Amino acid sequence: MTQTDPRLSVVMPCYNEAATVGEIVKRVLASPHTDELLIIDDGSTDGTRDLIEAIDDSRVKVLLQPHNQGKGAALRRGFAEATSDFVIVQDADLEYDPVDYDLMLEPLLSGDADVVYGSRFQSGRPRRVLYFWHSVGNRLLTLLSNMFTDLNLTDMETCFKAFRLEVAQSLDLREPRFGIEPEMTAKVAAGGWRVWEVGISYSGRTYAEGKKVDWRDGVAAVRCIFKYGISTRVGRSKTL
Numbered sequence: 001m002t003q004t005d006p007r008l009s010v011v012m013p014c015y016n017e018a019a020t021v022g023e024i025v026k027r028v029l030a031s032p033h034t035d036e037l038l039i040i041d042d043g044s045t046d047g048t049r050d051l052i053e054a055i056d057d058s059r060v061k062v063l064l065q066p067h068n069q070g071k072g073a074a075l076r077r078g079f080a081e082a083t084s085d086f087v088i089v090q091d092a093d094l095e096y097d098p099v100d101y102d103l104m105l106e107p108l109l110s111g112d113a114d115v116v117y118g119s120r121f122q123s124g125r126p127r128r129v130l131y132f133w134h135s136v137g138n139r140l141l142t143l144l145s146n147m148f149t150d151l152n153l154t155d156m157e158t159c160f161k162a163f164r165l166e167v168a169q170s171l172d173l174r175e176p177r178f179g180i181e182p183e184m185t186a187k188v189a190a191g192g193w194r195v196w197e198v199g200i201s202y203s204g205r206t207y208a209e210g211k212k213v214d215w216r217d218g219v220a221a222v223r224c225i226f227k228y229g230i231s232t233r234v235g236r237s238k239t240l
Contacts, residue, residue, distance in 0.1 A: 007035040007085040011078030014092040015042040021092050031098045036086040043068035072180030079168045088162040100200045104162045105112045107196040112191035114167050118160030118200035141221050148229025149189035157181050176219040179224035186228035
């Protein structure tokens with residue numbers, strides 16, 4: 001493998017995204033880095049399943065969940081099925097741009113990183129201006145997570161997380177829904193993996209456009225930060 005020829009598995013959880021899934025799949029497959037695209041449909045009821053099953057590209061693998069189980073469950077299945085050298089999480093909406101795969105892969109290809117987070121808050125790249133309190137909430141969750149993990153991330157809740165394959169498949173993830181983000185971060189920190197962060201572009205969407213995260217997911221994230229963060233600190237203290 002060379003720096004210009006990375007093998008990348010794109011793991012895409014998907015739930016009721018009929019309005020955007022066709023376009024985001026097109027963008028993912030246009031990336032020269034995409035070796036395989038694993039779309040995990042999480043029990044969609046809006047026609048999404050018909051759309052993704054009609055995709056005619058040998059790089060696409062469609063995995064159907066029997067019913068809605070959550071983003072965390074979808075990611076676990078996608079990570080387990082991935083076969084390429086690197087794995088990246090890609091939402092099925094249009095908030096995150098596959099053009100940024102170059103940025104995400106750079107620290108992995110150079111051998112400096114095991115895990116790369118794409119930050120919406122340290123970027124000089126374009127980002128849509130939307131909800132003030134969402135931004136405040138994301139920053140507070142990141143701060144709280146950092147206090148337990150001793151990482152200095154600026155965006156723990158970002159969708160864009162890239163891993164070496166062996167790292168993604170070693171995390172033993174348990175959370176079924178959006179608590180997966182702090183759980184992943186705590187377990188990456190506990191594993192002592194080398195974490196880098198790069199600035200990415202971001203085109204957030206409104207609730208009218210299909211945004212699904214709300215205050216209840218924030219509460220769940222706080223619970224998971226404490227649940228997995230405490231175990232991370234205890235595990236680290238035993239090794240000192």
